[in-house]
Amino acid sequence: QVQLVESGGGLVQPGGSLRLSCAASGFTFNMYDMSWYRQAPGKERELVAAITSADSSTNYADSVKGRFTISRDNAKNLVGLQMNSLKPEDTAVYYCKGLRRFYKREVWGQGTLVTVSS
Numbered sequence: 001q002v003q004l005v006e007s008g009g010g011l012v013q014p015g016g017s018l019r020l021s022c023a024a025s026g027f028t029f030n031m032y033d034m035s036w037y038r039q040a041p042g043k044e045r046e047l048v049a050a051i052t053s054a055d056s057s058t059n060y061a062d063s064v065k066g067r068f069t070i071s072r073d074n075a076k077n078l079v080g081l082q083m084n085s086l087k088p089e090d091t092a093v094y095y096c097k098g099l100r101r102f103y104k105r106e107v108w109g110q111g112t113l114v115t116v117s118s
Contacts, residue, residue: 002026002107004096009112016086016116022079022096022109030074032107033099036081038092038114048094049081063089086116 008020020036035050049060049070058070069082079096096109 004098004107004109006094006096006109006112009094009114011115011117012086013118014086014088014116017082017084018086018114019083020081020094020096020112020114022081024077024079024098024107027098027100027107029077029098031100033101034070034072034079035097035099036070036079037095037097038090039095039111040092043092045095051079083114086114088116090114091116 003025005023006020008018010018012018031053033050033052036048037045038048039045047061048064049058049068051058051070051072056072060068067083067085071080072078091114093111093113095111098107
């Protein structure tokens with residue numbers, strides 16, 4: 001089956017760090033652009049960070065630039081999101097997404113909750 005499974009979420013204090021991981025299976029991972037989205041209750045889902053399949057170029061939401069780093073390991077079919085200097089407004093369910101542009105195919109993970117609070 002086509003699957004993305006996020007892990008690494010939890011409770012962290014403001015200013016702390018957390019690393020999320022996304023494990024991919026059931027599709028040709030290295031041909032997919034990968035990204036992280038997040039959604040808080042009552043808010044729209046927003047793109048946090050993305051990394052391309054072609055050259056691993058990255059882009060970030062303005063709100064997380066300089067604090068978050070997205071990465072991928074094609075040998076292990078993994079996508080990471082290193083989150084530093086966390087703020088309460090980072091609290092959300094974080095979702096991993098894959099996109100195969102040629103076929104306009106998307107795959108989503110189930111999400112992992114990140115709570116930033118003291």
